[in-house]
Amino acid sequence: RVGSEKLDQLVDLVGELVTVQARLSQFSARSDDPGLLGIAEEVERLTWDLRDQILKIRMVPIGTIFSKFQRLVRDLSRELGKDVELVTAGAETELDKTIIERLDDPLVHLLRNAIDHGIESPEARKAAGKPGPGTITLTAAHAGACVLITVRDDGLGLDKEAIRRKAVALGLWPEGAEVGDRDLLPLIAAAGLSTAEQVSNISGRGVGMDAVRQAVEGLRGSIELSSRPGQGTAFTIRLPLTLAIIDGLLVDIGGEFYVFPMSLVEECIELHRSGDGLQKQTNLASVRGAMVPYVRLRETFGIAGTPPAIEQIVIADLDGERLGFVVDAVVGEHQTVIKNLGRLYKNVRGISGATILGDGQVALIIDLEALRALAENQEQQRLAAYA
Numbered sequence: 001r002v003g004s005e006k007l008d009q010l011v012d013l014v015g016e017l018v019t020v021q022a023r024l025s026q027f028s029a030r031s032d033d034p035g036l037l038g039i040a041e042e043v044e045r046l047t048w049d050l051r052d053q054i055l056k057i058r059m060v061p062i063g064t065i066f067s068k069f070q071r072l073v074r075d076l077s078r079e080l081g082k083d084v085e086l087v088t089a090g091a092e093t094e095l096d097k098t099i100i101e102r103l104d105d106p107l108v109h110l111l112r113n114a115i116d117h118g119i120e121s122p123e124a125r126k127a128a129g130k131p132g133p134g135t136i137t138l139t140a141a142h143a144g145a146c147v148l149i150t151v152r153d154d155g156l157g158l159d160k161e162a163i164r165r166k167a168v169a170l171g172l173w174p175e176g177a178e179v180g181d182r183d184l185l186p187l188i189a190a191a192g193l194s195t196a197e198q199v200s201n202i203s204g205r206g207v208g209m210d211a212v213r214q215a216v217e218g219l220r221g222s223i224e225l226s227s228r229p230g231q232g233t234a235f236t237i238r239l240p241l242t243l244a245i246i247d248g249l250l251v252d253i254g255g256e257f258y259v260f261p262m263s264l265v266e267e268c269i270e271l272h273r274s275g276d277g278l279q280k281q282t283n284l285a286s287v288r289g290a291m292v293p294y295v296r297l298r299e300t301f302g303i304a305g306t307p308p309a310i311e312q313i314v315i316a317d318l319d320g321e322r323l324g325f326v327v328d329a330v331v332g333e334h335q336t337v338i339k340n341l342g343r344l345y346k347n348v349r350g351i352s353g354a355t356i357l358g359d360g361q362v363a364l365i366i367d368l369e370a371l372r373a374l375a376e377n378q379e380q381q382r383l384a385a386y387a
Contacts, residue, residue, distance in 0.1 A: 004097065007058055011244045014047075014054050015337035018245060021047045022335065022358035048335070055096070055242050062140045062149070063091025065104055069111060073136060076115045083133040084119050086111075090140035095147055096242040099219055103149075103239070106212045110151040110235050111136065113209075118155035118233055128230065130154070145241055145263030152234040158227040163187055185225040189213050219243065220352050222369045224319065238319070248336035248355070250363065251314065251327040254303040257363035258327070259336050259355060264316045264368055268330050271311040285313055285324055294324030295375045297366075300350065316368050323372055338365060349374055 021043055028040035066088045077084035095103075119125075119134035126132065137152045160179050167173035167187050179187065189209040216223045221239035240246065240263075248259035249268075269287060271294075284291045294313050297303075313324040336355045341348065352367035 007097075010054055011058065014051050015245060017047055018051060018335050018337050019356050019358070023360075024358075026358035051245055051335070055244065058096050058098070058242065058244075059094040060097045060100060061091060062093050062095050062100060062147075063088075065100060065107070066091045066138060066140075069107070069138065072108065073111060073115065076112060077119075077134075080115065081121065082115065082119055083122055084115055084136060085133050086136050086138060088138045093140040093142060093147060094241075095140075095239065096244070098243055099239055102215065102219060103237075106215045106237070107138075107149070107151065109209075109212050111138070114151060114153040114155065114233070118153040118157075120155055143238070145246075145261075147239050147241060149237040149239065150234055151237075152232060154232040157229040157231055157233055158184060158188070158225075159229065160184070160227075184227065185209070185213070185223065188225075220367075222319075243338065246336050246338065248334045248365070249314065250331040250334040250357075251312070252329040252331055253297055253301070253327050254305045254307075256303065257331070257357060257361060258297070259334060259363050259365045260314055260316065260325070260368070261365070262333065264318065266315045266317050266322065269313050269315065269324075271313050271326055272309070287315065287322075290322075292322050292324050294326055295371060296326045297371075298326070298328075300371065300374070318368055318372055323368075323375075325366075325368070325371070334363075336363075336365065 021040075025040045025044055028036045031037070069088075070086055073084055073086040114136050119136070120128070120130075122132060125134065135154050137150070139148075139150045139152075141148050163184065164173060164177075164179045167179070168175055172187060173179065189212075213223055216237055216239070219239055220243065221237055224236045224238070225233070226236070227233040240261075247262040249262050249265050251258050251260065269285070271285060283294050283296070285294055286292075292313075292315060298305075298307055308328055312327050312330045314327060314330065315322055315324045334355075334357075338353045339355060341351065341354055345351070350367055350371045351364050352370075353365040355363050355365060357363055
């Protein structure tokens with residue numbers, strides 16, 4: 001067994017090596033020495049191989065925390081007088097050990113919530129024609145460079161109307177507006193919003209969905225909610241494989257550099273300033289017959305200056321939806337060593353971290369999910385202003 005602090009130090013050293021390798025590659029590219037260029041390419045290949053091997057050493061099966069949840073579910077269901085079974089799948093799925101350690105508390109809370117609020121009593125299940133024991137399914141699976149962890153129950157599901165009434169009463173939701181599936185998670189995560197008739201000692205004691213969402217976002221992940229009345233609720237957590245080093249796409253906006261997580265990037269296309277009027281007014285681009293909405297990052301980040309005549313749209317796949325992000329130029333692929341922004345900038349929306357480029361410049365890592373949410377809020381405010 002190797003101490004975790006030794007592995008952390010090893011990853012830090014590899015991160016510094018990646019940064020130095022980027023400097024070497026940049027210096028060799030500017031020189032006319034073919035020998036130096038060949039050495040730089042060889043060092044780059046060895047660095048990539050070393051990085052992959054070190055990250056694999058940090059990977060552990062997620063089943064190491066799945067196994068202890070069986071007793072948690074058994075004890076809580078007995079305490080509440082319910083019959084609940086926990087079914088797990090994908091225990092062999094591997095994640096960075098740091099992520100697994102910090103994922104324990106959010107999963108515990110989701111399971112407690114499912115048992116307390118989701119699964120009905122045996123009498124209620126029998127009256128609804130459901131099988132006697134309730135079932136909670138906990139699964140993990142790889143999805144590209146991410147891992148999807150799903151907590152699903154076959155219980156009551158969420159009552160959208162009850163949530164809407166409570167949100168309206170608290171001033172969190174406009175009167176008369178419908179609540180969609182995507183609106184459920186922000187509402188139930190809001191402070192003070194609970195539709196439970198009474199607070200139990202199992203859940204609802206202040207450590208609510210907001211804490212779960214913050215913990216997941218702190219791991220550079222996202223959480224989604226889907227629910228069907230009478231059929232159950234599912235929470236899906238999307239997490240990166242590691243928090244240390246990622247493959248990124250380096251872009252330039254007004255002389256400033258930003259990094260897109262490569263795992264979310266689909267393609268890059270050109271955007272001409274002489275496009276048709278509809279495209280300019282609606283921020284929609286036609287990509288092989290399909291309309292893709294896009295966000296201008298110059299406006300989002302408040303970057304001054306005139307954009308070039310031909311801009312680039314980086315199209316990302318965010319949970320099955322395509323969204324474009326307009327940048328001045330795409331520089332190319334970049335191995336990204338993730339650095340924290342520190343306390344002062346930890347609440348900056350749309351930015352999840354930073355990295356150091358080969359020439360010493362700092363490039364900010366873009367949080368695409370946060371930018372999508374920000375763009376949606378701005379669009380809703382714009383539509384409300386016209387209404």
